[in-house]
Amino acid sequence: MDNLQYIFSFNIVLTTLRFAIPLTLAAVGATICERSGIINLGVEGMMLVGAFGGVLGTHLTGSPWLGVLFSIFCGGLIALLHAVLSIRYKTNQTVSGVGINILSVGLTVVLTRVVWGTDGISGSVTQLSTMSIPLLRNIPVLGALFEDQSPFLYLTLIIVFAAWFFMYRTKAGLRLRAIGDHPRAAATVGINVRVYRYVAVVVCGMLCGMAGAYLSIVQNNLFVNNMVAGRGFIALAANIFGGWNPLGSFLASLLFAFAQALRINLSLPIPDQFVQMVPYALTLLVLIGVGRKVKAPEASGELID
Amino acid sequence: MRGITKRFGAMTANDHIDFQVEQGEIHCLLGENGAGKSTLMNVLFGLLCPEEGCVEIDGQPISALTPRLAYQLGIGMVHQHFMLVNHLTCLENIILGNEPGKVVIDRKQARARVQALSDQYHFNIDLDAPVSDLSVGMKQRVEILKTLYRGANIIILDEPTAVLTPIEAEQLLSILRDMRTQGKTIIFITHKLKETLDVADRITILRGGKSVALLSAASATPEQLARLMVGHDVVFEIEKPARAQGDVVLRVEDVRLLQNAQSTVSFEVHAGEIFGIAGVEGNGQQQLEEIIMGLTRTKGGRIFYQKTNLLELSLRARRKLRFAYIPSDRLKQALLSHVSLQENFLLGNQYDPQYVRRGLIQKKALRENTLRMMREFDVRAVSAQQSAGSLSGGNQQKFVLAREVSKQPQFVLACQPVRGLDIGAIKYVHNVLIRLRSEGAAILLISAELSDIFQLSDTIGVLYKGELMDVRKAGAFDNESISLLMAGRKEAQADETNR
Numbered sequence: 001m002d003n004l005q006y007i008f009s010f011n012i013v014l015t016t017l018r019f020a021i022p023l024t025l026a027a028v029g030a031t032i033c034e035r036s037g038i039i040n041l042g043v044e045g046m047m048l049v050g051a052f053g054g055v056l057g058t059h060l061t062g063s064p065w066l067g068v069l070f071s072i073f074c075g076g077l078i079a080l081l082h083a084v085l086s087i088r089y090k091t092n093q094t095v096s097g098v099g100i101n102i103l104s105v106g107l108t109v110v111l112t113r114v115v116w117g118t119d120g121i122s123g124s125v126t127q128l129s130t131m132s133i134p135l136l137r138n139i140p141v142l143g144a145l146f147e148d149q150s151p152f153l154y155l156t157l158i159i160v161f162a163a164w165f166f167m168y169r170t171k172a173g174l175r176l177r178a179i180g181d182h183p184r185a186a187a188t189v190g191i192n193v194r195v196y197r198y199v200a201v202v203v204c205g206m207l208c209g210m211a212g213a214y215l216s217i218v219q220n221n222l223f224v225n226n227m228v229a230g231r232g233f234i235a236l237a238a239n240i241f242g243g244w245n246p247l248g249s250f251l252a253s254l255l256f257a258f259a260q261a262l263r264i265n266l267s268l269p270i271p272d273q274f275v276q277m278v279p280y281a282l283t284l285l286v287l288i289g290v291g292r293k294v295k296a297p298e299a300s301g302e303l304i305d
Numbered sequence: 306m307r308g309i310t311k312r313f314g315a316m317t318a319n320d321h322i323d324f325q326v327e328q329g330e331i332h333c334l335l336g337e338n339g340a341g342k343s344t345l346m347n348v349l350f351g352l353l354c355p356e357e358g359c360v361e362i363d364g365q366p367i368s369a370l371t372p373r374l375a376y377q378l379g380i381g382m383v384h385q386h387f388m389l390v391n392h393l394t395c396l397e398n399i400i401l402g403n404e405p406g407k408v409v410i411d412r413k414q415a416r417a418r419v420q421a422l423s424d425q426y427h428f429n430i431d432l433d434a435p436v437s438d439l440s441v442g443m444k445q446r447v448e449i450l451k452t453l454y455r456g457a458n459i460i461i462l463d464e465p466t467a468v469l470t471p472i473e474a475e476q477l478l479s480i481l482r483d484m485r486t487q488g489k490t491i492i493f494i495t496h497k498l499k500e501t502l503d504v505a506d507r508i509t510i511l512r513g514g515k516s517v518a519l520l521s522a523a524s525a526t527p528e529q530l531a532r533l534m535v536g537h538d539v540v541f542e543i544e545k546p547a548r549a550q551g552d553v554v555l556r557v558e559d560v561r562l563l564q565n566a567q568s569t570v571s572f573e574v575h576a577g578e579i580f581g582i583a584g585v586e587g588n589g590q591q592q593l594e595e596i597i598m599g600l601t602r603t604k605g606g607r608i609f610y611q612k613t614n615l616l617e618l619s620l621r622a623r624r625k626l627r628f629a630y631i632p633s634d635r636l637k638q639a640l641l642s643h644v645s646l647q648e649n650f651l652l653g654n655q656y657d658p659q660y661v662r663r664g665l666i667q668k669k670a671l672r673e674n675t676l677r678m679m680r681e682f683d684v685r686a687v688s689a690q691q692s693a694g695s696l697s698g699g700n701q702q703k704f705v706l707a708r709e710v711s712k713q714p715q716f717v718l719a720c721q722p723v724r725g726l727d728i729g730a731i732k733y734v735h736n737v738l739i740r741l742r743s744e745g746a747a748i749l750l751i752s753a754e755l756s757d758i759f760q761l762s763d764t765i766g767v768l769y770k771g772e773l774m775d776v777r778k779a780g781a782f783d784n785e786s787i788s789l790l791m792a793g794r795k796e797a798q799a800d801e802t803n804r
Contacts, residue, residue, distance in 0.1 A: 171404040178390045178401050185388035189402030189451075190373040295392055 010141055012261055017145075018219075019257035020250075021156050022047070022211040026235035027242065027249035028163050029207030033079075035167070035244055036200035037180040037299045041097030042082050044232025045104030046205045050075040050212025052108040055122050055223040056115060064128040068213045075209020076202045078104065083201035086303075087194060093301050101232075109225060122223040128152075150218050152210075159207070163246035176200060180244075180297030208232070230280075237283040244297060256283065309358035311344055318344040319355065320514040326459070331481060331491045333501045333522070336511035337534055337727035338697060342494045343385070345511070346461050349492075350382045351375040362459075381452025382461040387444050391437035395430055399451045422453050426483055442473035449480070459490045466500055467725060470585040470753065472792070478504045496534070496727055498527045512536055535728055545739055545761075551576030553609075554716050554747035560596060560606035562589030566771030569606060574747040576715070579738065581762030581779070582751040584791050589771035590751045591633065594720045597749070598630055599623050610716065624653060629714035629741075631705055633721040633751070635698070639705045642694030646686060649693045650675040650708050674711075682707035683733070699730030706737050717741055717748040723757055735761060755787065769793045 026043050033040040050071040057070025082100050085091040109120070116123045128150065136146040167173040176196055178186045183193045215231075216223050234256050241255075242248025259279040268275060311319040318341045326332045336342045347353040349360060351370035360367045362378050375382075389398050396412075396419055405414040416432060423430050428446045436444060445465060452460050462481075466474040481491055481504060495501055501508060505522040510533045518533045554576050559569040566589065574580040584590060595601040597608060599620040608615040610626055618626075630653075632638035640649050651671060654660050660671050675689045684703045686696055693701060702722065709717075719738060723731040738761055742748055752758055758765055759779065766776040767790040774790040 169409050171406065171408065171410055174393070174397055174401060174404060174410060178393060178397075181390040181392050182388065185390055185398075186401065188372055188382075188384070188388050189455075190376065191402050298391060 010144060012258075012265070014144060015261040015265065016254060016258045017153060018150075019260045020253045021150070021152050022214045022231055023235045023238055023253035023257055024156050024160060024250050025207045025211035025214070026232055027238040027253050028160060028246045029204035029211070030236050030239040031242070031244050031246055031249050032163065032167075032176070032200050032207075033204035034239065034300065035176050035180040035297055036197045037183055037297055037302060038083070038086055038197055038201050039093040039097065039301045040082065040201065040204055041094055041236070042079070042100030042104075043097075043204075043208055043236055044228055044230070045097075045101035046075050046078050046082075046208035047212040047215070047228045047232045047235075048101075048104040048108055048226065049078045050209030051216035051227055052111065052122075052212070052223050053209060054213030054217045055125055056111070058125040058217055059115070059123065062126065064126050064217050067125070067217050068128065068210065071209040071213035071216075072206045073209070075205040075207070075212065077205070079202050079205020079208070080198075082205070083198050087197050087201075090303055105226060108223070112223060112225070120225040124222045125217065127221040128218045150214070152214050152218055155210075160246055160250045167246060172196075177297075179299075181299055183299050183302065211235070234279060234283060237287065240296075241283070241286050243295065252286075255286070306345070306349060306360050307358055309345060309348055309355045309360075311341075311348060311353060311355045317514050319348070321358070322511070322514075322516045324509055324516060325519075326490055326492055327507075328458075328490050329485060329488050330506040331485050331493055331504055333505035333508045334492060334494045334511065335496065335498075335501055335508055335530060335534060337496055337729065338699065338725075340511040340534075341514040342511055343463055346382065346463060346492065346494060349375070350380060350461060376455045376457070379456055379458035380461070381455055381457025381459070383445065383448040383452060383463065383465060385463040385465075385467065387448055389436045389444055389447060392435065394433050394435055395439070395447050395450075396432040398436055398447055399432075399454050401451075403455055419450065419454060422450060425487070426450075426453070426480060428480070440473070441468050442470070442476065445469070445473075445477065446480070453489075458488075459492065460484070461492045461494070463494045464496075465493070466495065466497065470587075471755065471788075472585065474500065498530050501530065502527065510534055531728060546743060548577045548743065550578050550763075551745060551747075554611060555597075555749065556607075556609040557597075558607045558609070560593075560603060560608065561771070562592040562596070562768075563771030568772050570768075570771070570773050572766055572773060572776055574716075574749050576745050576747050577742055578763045579742055579748045579750055579761050581758040581765045582749070582768055583755060583758045583765055583787060584753070584768035586753045588768045590720070590753075590768060592771070593768075594633060594718065594751060597718055598628075621656070625656075627712050627714050627716070629709035629712060629717040629719075629746075631702075631709060631717070631719045631722050633724070635701055635705060635724075636694070640693040640701060643692055645690045646679070646684075646693055646696075646704065647672050647675040647689040649704070650678070650689075653708065678707040678711050679704065682710075682737075698725045699727060699733075702726060702730060702734060706734065710737065710741065713744075714741070714746055717746050718751075719748060720751045721753060722750070723752070723754060755784070758787075767791055 026047055030040055030043050053074030054067045054071035058064045058067030061067065078100060082096055085096040086093045112118060112122050130148045131151050132148055133146040137143045167177065175186060175191050179191065179193050179196050187193050212228065215227055235253065238252035238256055239249050241252040256279050259282050263275050263278050266275065306322065306324040309319050309322045310317065322345055324345060334342050334345070344353065348355050351372045351374060360370060367378065396416060399419050400415045405411040419432060428450055430443065430446055430450065436447065439447070449460065465477060469477060478500060485491060493504065502522055502525060508520045508522055508525060508530070509516060510518045510530065512534060552575060553573045555574040558571050561569045572580065582590060582593065592601060596603050597615065603616070615623055636642055651660055651666065660667050672689050679686060682703045684700050684707060686700065693704065696704065722734050726734065738748060750757065750761055762779045764776060765779050765782055767774040767787060769791060770793065
């Protein structure tokens with residue numbers, strides 16, 4: 001009975017939204033990056049670096065907001081490495097992305113030890129506080145959406161809409177979409193393909209950095225080794241399921257977050273491992289069903305000189 | 306353009322070429338593959354920088370030309386391989402890189418401008434259709450519209466008809482004439498003589514990187530153009546010795562080519578006969594090719610090769626029957642372009658104990674035979690280790706012929722065998738097919754080029770919407786009657802196929 005009650009309560013909406021925040025930010029980042037034709041498997045690592053950067057920034061300045069800015073900077077920096085490797089040096093993008101993931105794990109462990117002298121876990125820092133919106137918080141039921149929520153919730157929604165508007169209404173967005181499908185066509189009409197690609201990859205890293213900061217200084221108040229725990233890959237799947245579209249990425253993230261919310265709050269008489277599989281199994285099922293119809297950028301991973 | 310010279314390594318692609326185009330004319334740049342046509346135009350469009358020479362527009366010398374500057378100067382280019390983004394709509398493709406509006410695209414204005422241009426030249430383009438849904442002919446119109454939208458006055462078209470069906474090509478030429486009337490200048494790169502004489506005002510001929518002639522189209526003859534292009538006399542007529550038909554080698558019975566075809570297809574090919582399948586592409590030719598070779602399965606119908614029903618045999622078993630197969634897409638189906646010639650030669654011969662013994666490739670035998678075949682078929686390559694992709698189209702096709710014909714086939718399936726080849730290579734391919742015919746092979750020729758069909762075939766069948774409209778002896782058709790059949794007899798239907 002408890003389970004049913006939970007499913008039909010408004011609580012599950014709130015939990016889903018909270019879980020969806022980091023997935024959405026990273027998925028929208030991946031969408032922007034892959035629309036430029038650069039494959040990014042390094043989302044997971046970029047989030048991890050962001051998570052670490054958020055804690056470090058807060059630790060050094062004492063302000064979690066400066067910590068968030070620092071996480072964005074760190075995510076952008078590690079993404080720049082991916083961009084330089086895959087655009088300037090034409091490394092295989094899959095290899096470079098995986099390399100970023102491995103590097104990030106090692107780097108954050110070492111730096112944790114350097115800064116805090118501890119293994120696998122950082123010291124605790126100030127958490128980013130929640131906020132409430134006056135008036136709106138008084139609406140019955142829906143008011144919960146405006147009471148004691150992280151500012152990240154609103155930021156994420158704004159970013160999703162802004163990314164969609166950018167991609168489908170602005171000149172630069174049209175050019176970005178063109179580049180991912182046919183970079184040569186874009187180049188022949190005078191578009192600087194390289195610049196667009198560098199910017200897209202770095203913006204992706206910045207969004208991933210933010211997503212990481214959410215995990216470390218919004219949901220927690222410290223950095224733990226490998227704390228992203230596969231969310232980066234789920235975000236990539238959300239991007240694919242969402243059809244390389246920011247709104248689609250958001251909706252797909254909601255679906256995966258919903259599965260996570262169920263996993264955490266349901267108590268079912270089956271082994272926990274099966275429940276934990278739900279988000280991943282769902283990802284696979286969804287990709288089998290929808291994956292074939294979705295149009296990927298046609299020039300993914302293709303470089304031009 | 307004066308004294309343009311462009312070298313690639315040791316090769317001189319353009320050797321002091323002078324090229325002059327006047328406003329409001331259609332100027333054909335004629336030459337064989339590798340004559341330097343595309344290089345010269347890429348220089349004009351700013352994609353390549355010449356070592357010597359200069360480009361002048363309206364008497365003004367232009368230095369440091371880039372595609373962007375070329376557009377500003379009113380030069381537009383339609384590339385041989387389309388520069389269109391499949392996922393975007395026509396409108397988005399056309400305005401890409403030049404969108405009205407500051408940050409946000411002003412769609413209303415964009416649409417108005419593009420629609421006005423489209424109407425002015427009668428393009429009939431659905432601006433909201435995604436480019437991936439369009440026919441090749443339509444895509445080309447989008448490309449032309451793209452250059453017009455950018456204000457091009459001089460439009461370069463690189464081999465525009467190579468990918469078009471005859472009807473689409475005819476429509477393109479009429480659009481070009483229309484554009485000329487409205488004051489645009491058109492440079493038309495081609496190696497086809499007929500359309501050159503059809504549409505050009507003046508003709509510049511390139512050969513071996515040099516400009517060899519500038520003619521007025523009114524006074525030119527096909528023989529003269531061919532001689533200038535190739536450098537020696539070209540005999541257009543092919544000597545085709547009369548030959549008595551032998552037994553039936555291939556019999557196709559009740560095979561359905563297209564799902565919605567109204568009837569099935571049946572015909573016979575005899576030993577010593579070339580059976581030509583004419584028709585606009587996309588009317589079932591591809592299906593016929595794939596069904597005979599076993600690449601697609603079909604329900605119902607039978608195909609007899611001598612006494613065996615092919616449809617019951619695996620691909621491997623079919624290949625054992627001494628088939629020669631020249632696929633319609635050289636680089637997709639016949640050759641691996643990154644792989645060496647001798648390994649390409651092995652394809653289809655991989656079960657021959659001469660080349661593979663106990664699972665090991667017999668390199669020496671393979672190389673020797675590859676080289677012998679290459680000599681015999683005049684394939685020009687440095688060595689057998691060279692990759693197939695590094696050969697010119699003509700040499701690739703000769704190589705495919707060499708490999709397939711070396712099996713002394715009883716039956717040859719030749720699909721679009723001369724597509725994209727220059728005159729010399731076309732003639733070579735024709736001669737090989739005629740030779741095979743003399744040796745008693747049955748040949749099924751599927752070609753979109755009517756000239757191929759007429760020159761080679763003993764019997765001609767016309768394919769339309771998956772049906773054989775008519776089968777007759779070659780002499781019983783003329784250009785007009787066959788064109789009507791290819792269009793499904795009625796004019797109205799011709800328009801439909803074309804849309």
